[in-house]
Amino acid sequence: xxxxAVTVGLTAEAHDDLQRLKDAxxxxxxxxxxxxxxxxxxRRGLIAPEDLKASTIFNVGSLxxxxxxxxxxxxxxxxxxxxxxxxxxxxxxxxxxxxxxLYDSGQLRFADLFGPTIDKSKSS
Amino acid sequence: MTNFMPFYGRHAIEFTAxxxxxxxxxxxxxxxxxxxxxxxxxxxxxxxxxxxxxIAKRRLVNWDAVDERNFSMQVDLFFLVDKDxxxxxxxxxxxxxxxxxxxDTDFEEILFLTKNDRSIKTSDIQPLMNGLLPLxxxxxxxxxxxxxxxxxxxxxxxxxQSSLIQDSIEDILGLPALTNAIKDLGVNHKEAAKRQxxxxxxxxAAKSYVDMAERxxxxxxxxxxxxxxxxxxxxxxIREIQSIDKSLRETAGIESEIQRLNDIQSNIKQLxxxxxxxxxERKRMLAGGWVDLVTPVVSQRLEELRNEQSKYISSLExxxxxxxxxxxxxxxxxxxxxxxxxxxxPENMMPSAERDRGEIELSLENVQLDQDRLNYIxxxxxxxxxxxxxxxxxxxxxxxxxxxxxxxxxxxxxxxRDDIQRKLExxxxxxxxxxxxRHNQLMKRLGTIEEHIKEKQNQLQRxxxxxxxxxxxxxxTAGPQLTRLNRELxxxxxxxxxxxxxxxxxxxxxxxxxxxxxxRVFLKLTTDPSYKKLQIxxxxxxxxIREGDREVPLRSAxxxxxxxxxxxxxxxxxxVRRAPIIMDTPFGRLDPTHRANVLKVLSNMTHQVVLLVHxxxxxxxxxxxxxxxxxxxxxxxxxxxxxRSGIQKSSYLAGGT
Numbered sequence: 001x002x003x004x005a006v007t008v009g010l011t012a013e014a015h016d017d018l019q020r021l022k023d024a025x026x027x028x029x030x031x032x033x034x035x036x037x038x039x040x041x042x043r044r045g046l047i048a049p050e051d052l053k054a055s056t057i058f059n060v061g062s063l064x065x066x067x068x069x070x071x072x073x074x075x076x077x078x079x080x081x082x083x084x085x086x087x088x089x090x091x092x093x094x095x096x097x098x099x100x101x102l103y104d105s106g107q108l109r110f111a112d113l114f115g116p117t118i119d120k121s122k123s124s
Numbered sequence: 125m126t127n128f129m130p131f132y133g134r135h136a137i138e139f140t141a142x143x144x145x146x147x148x149x150x151x152x153x154x155x156x157x158x159x160x161x162x163x164x165x166x167x168x169x170x171x172x173x174x175x176x177x178x179i180a181k182r183r184l185v186n187w188d189a190v191d192e193r194n195f196s197m198q199v200d201l202f203f204l205v206d207k208d209x210x211x212x213x214x215x216x217x218x219x220x221x222x223x224x225x226x227x228d229t230d231f232e233e234i235l236f237l238t239k240n241d242r243s244i245k246t247s248d249i250q251p252l253m254n255g256l257l258p259l260x261x262x263x264x265x266x267x268x269x270x271x272x273x274x275x276x277x278x279x280x281x282x283x284x285q286s287s288l289i290q291d292s293i294e295d296i297l298g299l300p301a302l303t304n305a306i307k308d309l310g311v312n313h314k315e316a317a318k319r320q321x322x323x324x325x326x327x328x329a330a331k332s333y334v335d336m337a338e339r340x341x342x343x344x345x346x347x348x349x350x351x352x353x354x355x356x357x358x359x360x361x362i363r364e365i366q367s368i369d370k371s372l373r374e375t376a377g378i379e380s381e382i383q384r385l386n387d388i389q390s391n392i393k394q395l396x397x398x399x400x401x402x403x404x405e406r407k408r409m410l411a412g413g414w415v416d417l418v419t420p421v422v423s424q425r426l427e428e429l430r431n432e433q434s435k436y437i438s439s440l441e442x443x444x445x446x447x448x449x450x451x452x453x454x455x456x457x458x459x460x461x462x463x464x465x466x467x468x469x470p471e472n473m474m475p476s477a478e479r480d481r482g483e484i485e486l487s488l489e490n491v492q493l494d495q496d497r498l499n500y501i502x503x504x505x506x507x508x509x510x511x512x513x514x515x516x517x518x519x520x521x522x523x524x525x526x527x528x529x530x531x532x533x534x535x536x537x538x539x540x541r542d543d544i545q546r547k548l549e550x551x552x553x554x555x556x557x558x559x560x561x562r563h564n565q566l567m568k569r570l571g572t573i574e575e576h577i578k579e580k581q582n583q584l585q586r587x588x589x590x591x592x593x594x595x596x597x598x599x600x601t602a603g604p605q606l607t608r609l610n611r612e613l614x615x616x617x618x619x620x621x622x623x624x625x626x627x628x629x630x631x632x633x634x635x636x637x638x639x640x641x642x643x644r645v646f647l648k649l650t651t652d653p654s655y656k657k658l659q660i661x662x663x664x665x666x667x668x669i670r671e672g673d674r675e676v677p678l679r680s681a682x683x684x685x686x687x688x689x690x691x692x693x694x695x696x697x698x699x700v701r702r703a704p705i706i707m708d709t710p711f712g713r714l715d716p717t718h719r720a721n722v723l724k725v726l727s728n729m730t731h732q733v734v735l736l737v738h739x740x741x742x743x744x745x746x747x748x749x750x751x752x753x754x755x756x757x758x759x760x761x762x763x764x765x766x767x768r769s770g771i772q773k774s775s776y777l778a779g780g781t
Contacts, residue, residue: 076421
């Protein structure tokens, strides 16, 4: 059994995207954006591929001080049980991509994000 | 006029005054106002542009003459005052020969006046001209119909700036005859008092009063000097305020735009601050917002888990029931007693009980209970229950709505700001602000000086009363030798009182007379039957009173002109000497009926009127025919080139053009 990640990150591209969102004043810091991206991916049923070439940006201790994210991921996704933070990383990657796409198309409205759930994994 | 503005070379206009009205025709931009300016310039040495700013001397010289390197210009005026003949001449020429003058200081101004062919000392000329027609009321005699807002200011301005105009009006109405007499009596009184003190000083008993009287008189002299200085300061400030007022009036529209711009910029700043606050709030909400994002998914999962848990619990209960029943049947089979009544259980029913036991055992074998799964469900429910909404969704919705609204407002305000900034381009905003600030500063100083003047006047009154007291005491103690002087002093004091009372009486009477005469003219001019009279105020401003003794609060440009003409007429009727009135574009804002009314009363306004009119404001056929018996002569300004005009005697009435 492979041990879970102790750090999480994003691909270089997603990292730049998150940095852009932060610089645009959307998020107060990168960690907030990262957590939000995880939440958005869960809500919209998004997930990045397993073979993610992510670079480290956060220690999981900083990301998930109370273990809430880990518990949630483990509980919601059976396949995440073994390596929940590695799974959360894939969620964050997908969430950031979604956010930047909305932002670049001028459609990033938070009220919409909290509206009725759109599960993209089931829409195709 | 020689080389005066568009008039190249020498041009003469003759006002014979055999009949009261001279008409000078000229289209816009051809030089009508120049003729008004020629009168103003020769009389006061100033010519004004349409913003009431002084025109530089270089611009007063005809351009064609300048092209020929002739920088000299001259206006001559021949006039009669009573039976005295005057010839006034004002000329400018380069200060240095062969030089090209640019600034006012590069010109030399030569002023020349003769009275009955005798030259007047140069230094006496301007005071004499100002005495005949004070500059401050010149606008009433050099009437510019296109500057009506100036008349509004002159006539209605209630603040102390108009006090100089009031003084000047009273000057031409003859008040100085009385006020000068008071001054002369004051000098005589002072001298008599001095003689009284000098005589009384020889008397030991009166000596102490003389000393005190002299100290008081010295204090009076000082206070009077202070008052004079304060009055000079006050007049200097008023003049500066008037000059700034002129600039501020010209830039009033710009100033209000600047104020609007400041308000808008302040609102923009407020909106930007609001947007920053909203952005901070949004970031704060987004930091915990991920929880709200997953809440629906978590809720759904929790529901599934709880359903599953509930099924497990139902199974557990069912197993418990089966075990209890099995235990009961086994007891029955072993004891062969009925579990309900304790009687022997019938043997024939035993096989049935054994069948039931078999079925229960089979059911128990079929029921599966995954304890690990149940434990997992419990653990998962506990963990997911910790994820509770932070309220971010509703808050973010509100924040986004507020942000959207603020951004819409911001764009609107920024568009308005840009529009105003475009309008303000080319205007010296700093200078306007400086003028406003200086104006406020001067008004404050004026208020302070006027308070000081009041204090000093009160002080002077007290000192004069003290001095009178000492004079009485001196008179009483010094005995009969001072009787004649005491009597002389008393006579002076009584005369001063009488004249002072007369001044007040005359002022009141003049206002009554002006009001009556102005009303008489006004009622002939106005076409509104509901207007009943004009009411004069302390500053000689006039208000229209309509039926029911009610004031007309706002006046149209036409009504404004009618009121101004009424005041001019009334001033002329009551002035010590009547003066000609020169009116530029007098009918520009009047309808035909008002115009006809004005023409009808022209000859009553004063003995000599010069009308400078353009074709759009007067009908040479109908209008001029109507007053043909009043017309002395007609002139027409001709446009000879873009910068040159000429003036010709015109003879429309004689059938010419």
